[in-house]
Amino acid sequence: xxxxxxxxxxxxxxxxxxxxxxxxxxxxxxxxxxxxxxxxxxxxxxxxxxxxxxxxxxxxxxxxxxxxxxxxxxxxxxxxxxxxxxxxxxxxxxxxxxxxxxxxxxxxxxxx
Amino acid sequence: xxxxxxxxxxxxxxxxxxxxxxxxxxxxxxxxxxxxxxxxxxxxxxxxxxxxxxxxxxxxxxxxxxxxxxxxxxxxxxxxxxxxxxxxxxxxxxxxxxxxxxxxxxxxxxxxxxx
Numbered sequence: 020x021x022x023x024x025x026x027x028x029x030x031x032x033x034x035x036x037x038x039x040x041x042x043x044x045x046x047x048x049x050x051x052x053x054x055x056x057x058x059x060x061x062x063x064x065x066x067x068x069x070x071x072x073x074x075x076x077x078x079x080x081x082x083x084x085x086x087x088x089x090x091x092x093x094x095x096x097x098x099x100x101x102x103x104x105x106x107x108x109x110x111x112x113x114x115x116x117x118x119x120x121x122x123x124x125x126x127x128x129x130x131x
Numbered sequence: 132x133x134x135x136x137x138x139x140x141x142x143x144x145x146x147x148x149x150x151x152x153x154x155x156x157x158x159x160x161x162x163x164x165x166x167x168x169x170x171x172x173x174x175x176x177x178x179x180x181x182x183x184x185x186x187x188x189x190x191x192x193x194x195x196x197x198x199x200x201x202x203x204x205x206x207x208x209x210x211x212x213x214x215x216x217x218x219x220x221x222x223x224x225x226x227x228x229x230x231x232x233x234x235x236x237x238x239x240x241x242x243x244x245x246x
Contacts, residue, residue, distance in 0.1 A: 051232040062221055062237040070232060107174070109235070117162040117181065117225055117233045123173040
């Protein structure tokens with residue numbers, strides 16, 4: 020079982036719709052959770068961090084964390100073609116090394 | 132803003148050459164990381180360092196070494212480049228410790244081609 024799992028996609032949504040990206044993790048002691056956006060040929064860019072159960076909103080982005088079920092999700096409201104990218108879920112496990120475990124990423128396509 | 136810079140965006144080397152990739156961060160981060168990213172394989176950790184002169188192997192250290200002589204600089208060395216080391220190399224840095232959530236910030240990446 021992979022430590023951090025994401026559906027590779029592609030996930031295709033029409034412009035203006037809500038895109039829902041999901042991630043599950045295996046280490047129950049995981050502490051911090053991150054979403055990165057990566058455009059083709061570019062490096063990952065941190066867009067959301069979440070540490071406590073519940074929702075965290077930042078503009079059109081909402082991160083949701085459920086530690087009991089070991090999943091974290093990212094909702095993108097009013098999706099725009101510029102949101103088309105690969106979204107990487109990253110998890111800081113129970114160790115204190117500072118290492119993050121990355122999922123393989125979900126490719127999102129927003130169609131005009 | 133956190134800034135992580137890498138010495139080259141694109142690099143072409145020949146098989147057997149010694150290759151140096153350099154990374155510099157300006158946020159006084161303790162942790163620094165080297166990843167490679169290949170299609171279908173995701174981000175894979177090569178080495179990381181949590182302090183000057185300290186290093187730990189990641190998931191795929193074979194064929195690579197690292198050097199951290201100063202806190203802000205972390206170098207990745209390919210002792211004898213091979214074609215299977217053609218990849219995108221990404222450097223990242225983060226704070227360490229209980230007061231930090233360990234967000235990693237990435238440099239722009241170096242696309243290395245070994246011929």
